[in-house]
Amino acid sequence: MxxxxxxxxxxxxxxxxxxxxxxxxxxxxxxxxxxxxxxxxxxxxxxxxxxxxxxxxxxxxxxxxxxxxxxxxxxxxxxxxxxxxxxxxxxxxxxxxxxxxxxxxxxxxxxxxxxxxxxxxxxxxxxxxxxxxxxxxxxxxxxxxxxxxxxxxxxxxxxxxxxxxxxxxxxxxxxxxxxxxxxxxxxxxxxxxxxxxxxxEDQIGASYPELEWAMKVHENHKATDFTGRERKVFEIYDRLNRLAQHKINPIPVCQIPKELLH
Structure with missing residues (x-):
C-alpha cells in the first residue's frame, strides 16, 4: 500500500x-x-x-x-x-x-x-x-x-x-x-x-489477519476447499458474513406497486 x-x-x-x-x-x-x-x-x-x-x-x-x-x-x-x-x-x-x-x-x-x-x-x-x-x-x-x-x-x-x-x-x-x-x-x-x-479475537474466534484471508477467498471458495485451521476460519467468516447482511446492506424498503398508489 x-x-x-x-x-x-x-x-x-x-x-x-x-x-x-x-x-x-x-x-x-x-x-x-x-x-x-x-x-x-x-x-x-x-x-x-x-x-x-x-x-x-x-x-x-x-x-x-x-x-x-x-x-x-x-x-x-x-x-x-x-x-x-x-x-x-x-x-x-x-x-x-x-x-x-x-x-x-x-x-x-x-x-x-x-x-x-x-x-x-x-x-x-x-x-x-x-x-x-x-x-x-x-x-x-x-x-x-x-x-x-x-x-x-x-x-x-x-x-x-x-x-x-x-x-x-x-x-x-x-x-x-x-x-x-x-x-x-x-x-x-x-x-x-x-x-x-x-x-x-475472543468474541469472533479468529484474528484480523485470518479474517482478511477469509474475506479475500470467500467469494470464489467454499469451506470444503480447505482443511484444519483455514477451514475453521473460513466457516467463522462465512457464518458471520451471512448473519450480518442486515447490517451490511441498506435498510429494506417495501416498494409499493404504482397501481396501488393511484
Missing part, C-alpha cells in the same frame, strides 16, 4: 466532503483503539475543527488511559482539535435500572453491550448537532463489510466512514505512518463493550 498517498487521499476526501456538506467540522469518538486513533488523526490533518470525545462506560483503566493520552497527543499537535471526556457510566446504570435489566442472561448482556455503543452514538450526535459537525465512523473493512462487527445504530450510526475501505492491517500501516502511540498500536483490538475486557 502507498501509505502516505492513502493518507493524503483520505484527508482530501474528508475536506471535500465537509465543504460540500456545508458543515463546519468533525466529531470522533475515541476508545484507546487503533481505528479511532487513526480516524481522529486523519480528521485532525484536515485543519478543520475536530472534537474528539472519550466516552467511558465501566471502561478498564488501560483503555481510558490510552484514549486520554491520544486526545492529549492530538490537542498538542493540532490547534484545530479539542477534546472532552464524558463519563456515561451513570447514564448507563440509570437506563439499566429503568429497563429492569437482568444480567444473568447472555442475550440480555449482548443487548446491554450494544446499548453502550448506542449511548455513545447519541452523545456524538448531540455534539455534532450543537456544532454542525459530521460524525466520523471508525469501522474498518472487515468490521463494516466482512463480518458486521459493529452495533447497528451504535458505532454503525455515522455520517461518513473514512477507513471503511481499509483492512485492519492497512489501518495499522497508517497508524505507524501517523506516529500513533505504541501503547495503542500494541493493544489487543477490542470493542470495549464488555466488563471482562474480552478482545475482538
Amino acid at each position: 502507498k501509505t502516505t498517498k492513502v493518507i493524503s487521499y483520505i484527508v482530501n476526501w474528508l475536506n471535500d466532503y465537509l465543504k460540500n456538506s456545508n458543515t463546519k467540522g468533525f466529531v470522533v469518538g475515541v476508545s484507546g483503539g487503533i481505528d479511532s486513533a487513526v480516524v481522529s488523526t486523519l480528521a485532525a490533518q484536515t485543519g478543520e475543527p475536530v472534537l474528539v470525545l472519550d466516552m467511558p462506560i465501566h471502561q478498564s483503566e488501560d483503555q481510558v488511559t490510552r484514549a486520554r493520552e491520544h486526545i492529549k497527543f492530538l490537542t498538542e499537535q493540532y490547534k484545530n482539535v479539542s477534546g472532552k471526556t464524558i463519563n456515561l457510566t451513570t447514564t448507563f446504570e440509570a437506563l439499566k435500572s429503568d429497563l429492569h435489566a437482568d444480567e444473568s442472561h447472555e442475550k440480555n448482556n449482548l443487548s446491554l453491550a450494544n446499548t453502550r455503543s448506542r449511548l455513545r452514538m447519541i452523545t456524538l450526535y448531540y455534539y455534532a448537532g450543537l456544532n454542525n459537525y459530521l460524525v466520523c465512523g471508525t469501522g474498518n473493512k472487515i468490521e463494516d463489510f466482512g463480518i458486521g462487527f459493529f452495533t447497528k445504530y451504535g458505532d454503525g450510526g455515522v455520517d461518513i466512514s473514512p477507513i471503511a475501505d481499509l483492512l485492519k492491517s492497512q489501518v495499522f500501516e497508517i497508524a505507524r505512518e501517523l506516529h500513533i502511540s505504541e501503547s495503542i498500536q500494541k493493544a489487543k483490538p477490542t470493542d470495549g463493550l464488555w466488563t471482562d475486557e474480552r478482545s475482538d
Whole structure:
C-alpha cells in the first residue's frame, strides 16, 4: 500500500466532503483503539475543527488511559482539535435500572453491550448537532463489510466512514505512518463493550489477519476447499458474513406497486 498517498487521499476526501456538506467540522469518538486513533488523526490533518470525545462506560483503566493520552497527543499537535471526556457510566446504570435489566442472561448482556455503543452514538450526535459537525465512523473493512462487527445504530450510526475501505492491517500501516502511540498500536483490538475486557479475537474466534484471508477467498471458495485451521476460519467468516447482511446492506424498503398508489 502507498501509505502516505492513502493518507493524503483520505484527508482530501474528508475536506471535500465537509465543504460540500456545508458543515463546519468533525466529531470522533475515541476508545484507546487503533481505528479511532487513526480516524481522529486523519480528521485532525484536515485543519478543520475536530472534537474528539472519550466516552467511558465501566471502561478498564488501560483503555481510558490510552484514549486520554491520544486526545492529549492530538490537542498538542493540532490547534484545530479539542477534546472532552464524558463519563456515561451513570447514564448507563440509570437506563439499566429503568429497563429492569437482568444480567444473568447472555442475550440480555449482548443487548446491554450494544446499548453502550448506542449511548455513545447519541452523545456524538448531540455534539455534532450543537456544532454542525459530521460524525466520523471508525469501522474498518472487515468490521463494516466482512463480518458486521459493529452495533447497528451504535458505532454503525455515522455520517461518513473514512477507513471503511481499509483492512485492519492497512489501518495499522497508517497508524505507524501517523506516529500513533505504541501503547495503542500494541493493544489487543477490542470493542470495549464488555466488563471482562474480552478482545475482538475472543468474541469472533479468529484474528484480523485470518479474517482478511477469509474475506479475500470467500467469494470464489467454499469451506470444503480447505482443511484444519483455514477451514475453521473460513466457516467463522462465512457464518458471520451471512448473519450480518442486515447490517451490511441498506435498510429494506417495501416498494409499493404504482397501481396501488393511484
